[in-house]
Every structure is written in structure tokens, then in C-alpha cells.
Amino acid sequence: MNTNSNTYTIVYATVVVIIVAVLLALVSQVLGPRQQANIQLDQQKQILGALKQDISNCDDPAALYFSLVKDTLDVNGHPVYVAVIDDEPKFVLKLKGAGLWGGIGGYLALDKDLNTIYGANFNHESETPGLGALIVELPFRQQFEGKHIRNAEGEVVSVAVLKAGTQAEGQEQVDALSGATITSTGVSDMLKANLAEYAAFLSELPDYQPETEEAEVVNEKNQTSNQTEE
Amino acid sequence: MALSQKTKETLLGPLNANNPVVVQVLGICSALAVTVQLKPALVMGVAVTIIVAMSNVIISLLRNTIPMRIRIIVQLVVVAALVTLVSEVLKAFAYDVAMQLSVYIGLIITNCILMGRLEAFAMTNKVWDSFLDGLGNGLGYAAILIIVAFFRELFGAGTLLGFRVIPESWYVANGGFYENCGMMMMPAMALILVGCIIWAHRSLNKEEK
Numbered sequence: 001m002n003t004n005s006n007t008y009t010i011v012y013a014t015v016v017v018i019i020v021a022v023l024l025a026l027v028s029q030v031l032g033p034r035q036q037a038n039i040q041l042d043q044q045k046q047i048l049g050a051l052k053q054d055i056s057n058c059d060d061p062a063a064l065y066f067s068l069v070k071d072t073l074d075v076n077g078h079p080v081y082v083a084v085i086d087d088e089p090k091f092v093l094k095l096k097g098a099g100l101w102g103g104i105g106g107y108l109a110l111d112k113d114l115n116t117i118y119g120a121n122f123n124h125e126s127e128t129p130g131l132g133a134l135i136v137e138l139p140f141r142q143q144f145e146g147k148h149i150r151n152a153e154g155e156v157v158s159v160a161v162l163k164a165g166t167q168a169e170g171q172e173q174v175d176a177l178s179g180a181t182i183t184s185t186g187v188s189d190m191l192k193a194n195l196a197e198y199a200a201f202l203s204e205l206p207d208y209q210p211e212t213e214e215a216e217v218v219n220e221k222n223q224t225s226n227q228t229e230e
Numbered sequence: 231m232a233l234s235q236k237t238k239e240t241l242l243g244p245l246n247a248n249n250p251v252v253v254q255v256l257g258i259c260s261a262l263a264v265t266v267q268l269k270p271a272l273v274m275g276v277a278v279t280i281i282v283a284m285s286n287v288i289i290s291l292l293r294n295t296i297p298m299r300i301r302i303i304v305q306l307v308v309v310a311a312l313v314t315l316v317s318e319v320l321k322a323f324a325y326d327v328a329m330q331l332s333v334y335i336g337l338i339i340t341n342c343i344l345m346g347r348l349e350a351f352a353m354t355n356k357v358w359d360s361f362l363d364g365l366g367n368g369l370g371y372a373a374i375l376i377i378v379a380f381f382r383e384l385f386g387a388g389t390l391l392g393f394r395v396i397p398e399s400w401y402v403a404n405g406g407f408y409e410n411c412g413m414m415m416m417p418a419m420a421l422i423l424v425g426c427i428i429w430a431h432r433s434l435n436k437e438e439k
Contacts, residue, residue, distance in 0.1 A: 009297040016304055020311040027315060031322040038325040126333060129266040130387045130415050179412055 044069075047092055049121035050107035051083055052145070075201040078194075083109070090118050093198055097190025100182040102126040104135065104190060110149070114202050117159070120144040122187065132183030143174035149195060149202075156202050158195050161188035241362040244370035247435065251374040252428045256342040261375055262420040264334050268391045271379035273327050274334060275372025277320075279365060281312050282344055286364035288312075289352040296353075305348045306339075313338045343371055378423045386414030 002008065044065040048055050051068060055061045069092075073080040081092040091114065095106040102125035109118040122135040134140055144159060151157045151170050160168040161184045164175045176184030195202065250256045257278075264274045288308050289296075296304050317335045320328035328335065338344070347367050352360040383389055388396035388410055400406040413419050 003295060003297050004299065009300055012295070012297055013300055013303070016307055020307055024311060024314055024318075027318055031318050034322040035318070035325075038321065042325060042329075128415060129270070130383075179415070 046121050046123060047081055047083075047107050049141075050092055050109040050119045051085060051090060052109075052119040073201070075198055078197055078201075080198070080201055081107075088112060091201075093194065093201075095122075095190050095194045097186055097193065099124055099127045099135075099186040100132055100180070101128070104183070104186055106135075106187075106190070108144075108191070108194075115148050115150045115154075117144045117147045117149065124183070127183050128180065131177065132180040134177050134180065135183060135187055140174075140177060147172045147174065149191075156195050156199065158188075158192040161185070161191075237359070237362060240359050241366045244363070244366035245373060246370075246431075249370045249374065249431070250343045250346070250367050251371055251424065252431045254346070255428075256346055257371055258421070258424065260334060260337060260341055261371075261378060261424060262417040263337075264331065265375055265379040265382055265420050266386065266415060267383045267389075268376070268379045270327075270330050270334075271375040272372075273331060274338075275368070275375045277316055277331075277335060278338055278341060278343070278371055279368025281309065281316060281338055282347055282368040282371075283361055283364035285309050285312050285344060286347055286352040286360040287357055289348045290355060290357045290360035293353050301353065302345070302349070305345060309344050309348070310339050343367055374424070374427060377427060378420055381423055382414045382420060385411045386419075 003012075041062060045055055045061050047069065048061060048065055053064060053068070055064065058064055068083045068085060069081050070084055071082040073082060079094050081094075083090045083092060089112045090109045091112070092107050092109045095108055097104050104122060104124040104127065106120060106122035108120050110116065111118050120141050122141065124133060124135060127133045127135065147159045149156055149158055157171040160171050160173040161176045162168055162173045163181070163184075167173075176188075244250055248254070251258065251261060260274065260278075264270045285305075285308050289305055292304070313336065316338075317328065320331075320335065347364060351363045355363070380390070383391075384395060388394060388401075388408075396408060398404055400408040402409050
């Protein structure tokens with residue numbers, strides 16, 4: 001058979017492409033649910049990380065997730081995961097931004113005063129290993145715990161990620177990673193931009209909270225204590 | 231099982247005398263990108279080995295039917311299909327690793343070693359030989375990746391496979407005398423390391439040539 005004729009070439013190309021297309025479509029269909037489950041599990045693990053749960057020895061992170069996270073609210077298309085830890089509600093916000101090489105993201109858990117950061121967790125697509133990729137590690141994340149996203153007047157001003165030695169004006173700060181200035185700035189910008197997206201949620205304590213009045217008292221108290229610090 | 235001289239040559243040649251990275255200088259881009267740490271380098275090496283071996287086998291099986299004018303396209307389709315398969319399987323069964331390697335798995339398609347082996351070997355050789363050739367070249371590539379990643383992770387971060395090798399107490403920050411070499415984290419350093427390996431390799435193999 002002449003394998004160089006036009007007809008043969010066209011038929012050959014068509015058959016090869018169809019076989020490959022069918023094969024890949026099949027594999028994608030078969031593995032799809034498994035991949036989705038992985039993506040969901042990964043998201044649950046990250047939320048657990050923001051809630052300061054150690055899941056390194058946890059056999060079933062999904063069960064732990066469902067035992068803590070009671071509800072998911074929707075704020076203009078942005079999710080808020082409501083978790084209850086030690087009878088205290090925590091609100092987990094989803095973050096999305098840009099690092100040096102690709103996207104970065106994360107979850108920020110706030111106490112019920114919607115001011116104090118309970119915990120933070122970050123992820124990245126392709127930051128430099130050993131430099132920007134260190135945003136996912138505990139030493140960087142733990143810096144955020146206990147910081148406040150509001151200034152003394154109660155406005156949401158986010159938390160700055162700054163080189164040690166520089167001083168943020170009117171907001172609290174954590175140390176940037178050395179050698180990863182652009183990734184650190186990315187985290188800082190991501191926090192600011194995403195907290196702005198959540199403005200509607202942060203402006204008032206959510207209906208979800210049954211003891212709203214009590215929570216507001218705590219909120220005010222917190223702000224006064226901030227002022228005294230200042 | 232004793233291997234014949236030719237089989238030995240096909241399988242072991244690419245590991246040393248005809249190494250795809252240090253002798254043919256192919257696949258350099260990915261060698262720079264994934265070698266900051268040992269673990270991604272290992273996974274990348276394994277993935278490339280599997281894909282080269284399998285695509286070599288497939289192209290060798292088809293070699294008498296492929297129309298000459300579109301042979302490169304057919305090779306590319308086979309490689310792209312295999313890479314997509316590996317990527318899908320990793321996402322389903324080893325999600326963490328898939329996330330760590332991110333785009334580089336997809337970029338295996340552009341690895342010159344694959345097209346090089348398909349065009350130079352699989353198109354004209356029998357299936358079993360092609361399989362061994364693919365295996366040898368994949369392992370030869372993996373070996374260089376692992377050597378480069380070993381030095382970059384050890385001197386750049388003081389760890390190996392994520393485990394600390396250089397004690398924390400040695401660091402200047404903790405009152406010691408040692409500091410990581412930040413240069414090791416840069417892709418440029420991988421190129422310099424590959425250059426050093428080529429240098430060492432050439433001087434060791436001088437007598438044979």
C-alpha cells in the first residue's frame with residue numbers, strides 16, 4: 001500500500017485523531033469524579049488549615065471538616081464558611097490574588113468580632129520553591145494570627161505584609177519573606193483586595209449569629225481595647 | 231538474564247556515554263525549572279521516563295504505517311495524548327504531586343528528548359529496542375535532574391526531600407556561621423550546575439573517545 005498518497009494521509013490523520021480524542025474523553029469521564037473529589041478535599045483541607053486544625057495525622061479530614069464547618073454563606077458570589085470551634089463561630093473568607101509566577105490564593109479565618117484574625121492559610125500555583133512558595137508554611141501563616149484587619153476607627157484596612165524594619169501606616173503588619181518580595185506584596189494586595197470584596201459582609205455582623213447584640217458588645221469592647229493600645 | 235551487547239548499548243548508553251542532557255544537550259528547559267527541590271525532580275524524571283518509553287513503543291508499532299509527510303504531527307499527537315493521560319491520572323491519584331508540578335507536566339510535550347527519540351530511534355527500530363531506548367533516555371534525563379536537584383536543595387535550602395540536613399543551629403540567624411546560597415534557588419544556577427556536570431562528564435570520558 002502506498003503510505004504517501006493524499007487519501008491515505010488524510011484517512012490516517014483522521015483515524016489517529018479520533019482514536020486519541022475518544023480515549024482522552026473516556027479517561028476524563030472516568031477520572032472526573034475522582035479529580036473533583038480531590039479538588040474538594042484539597043479545599044476542605046485548606047479551610048481546616050485556616051482554622052488552625054492540624055490535619056497531618058488526621059485519617060478523615062472530610063469528616064473533621066463537616067464536624068466544624070456548619071454553613072456556607074454567599075456574599076455577592078464570594079463564599080463565607082461558617083465554622084464553630086469551642087462554641088465560638090469563626091468566619092472563613094476565600095482569598096484570590098496574583099503572586100510572581102502565577103495565581104495565589106488562601107483562606108482567612110476571622111473571629112466573631114470580624115476583626116481579629118483567627119488563622120490564615122495560603123496556596124499558590126507556581127511560586128519559587130524555597131522562596132515565594134514558603135507562604136504555605138506555618139512560620140509565615142502564624143504571623144497573621146491575632147492581627148486585626150480594622151484600624152482604631154473600625155474601618156477595614158487589611159494587614160500589610162512588609163519587609164522587616166518598615167512600618168505600615170494605620171494598619172497592622174507581618175514580616176514579608178526575604179527573597180520573595182513580589183510574592184509577599186502579592187499576599188498583601190490579595191488581602192486588601194479580597195477584604196474589599198467582602199465589604200458587604202464585614203460591614204455588619206451576619207444574621208447567622210443568633211446573639212447579635214452580645215457580639216456587637218464584644219466588637220465594641222475590642223475596638224476600645226485597640227484604642228487604648230494606640 | 232544476560233543482555234546482548236546491542237541491547238545493553240541501547241539501554242545503558244543514554245545513561246552515560248550518550249546522555250540526552252549532558253551529551254546531546256536536550257531537555258534543558260525543564261531541567262532548570264523543576265530542580266529547585268528533589269521531590270518534583272524525582273516525579274518529573276519518572277513521568278518523563280514513562281512517557282518516552284511508552285511513546286517510543288507506540289510509534290515503533292506504527293512506524294510502517296505512518297505517512298512520511300505527517301510523521302511529526304502523528305508523533306506529537308501520541309506524545310500529547312500520553313502527557314494528558316499522565317496528567318489526568320496524577321490529578322486523580324496523586325493530587326498533591328500534580329499540584330506541585332503544575333504546568334511542567336503539560337510541558338513534557340515540549341521536551342526535545344521525546345521528539346528526538348521518536349524521530350531518531352522509534353521510527354526505524356523494533357518495538358522492544360525502542361522500549362529500552364526510551365527507558366534508557368528517560369533514566370538518563372532523570373539522573374541529571376536528580377544530581378542537579380540534590381545540590382540545589384542541599385545548598386539552597388539545607389534540606390533533602392524536605393528533611394533538614396544542615397542543622398538549624400548552624401545558621402547565622404540562630405547564632406551560627408552558615409547561610410543558604412540564595413543563588414542556588416535561581417534557574418541560572420541550574421544552568422551553571424549542568425555546565426559543571428557536562429565538564430566533569432567530558433573529562434571523565436576523555437579516554438574513551
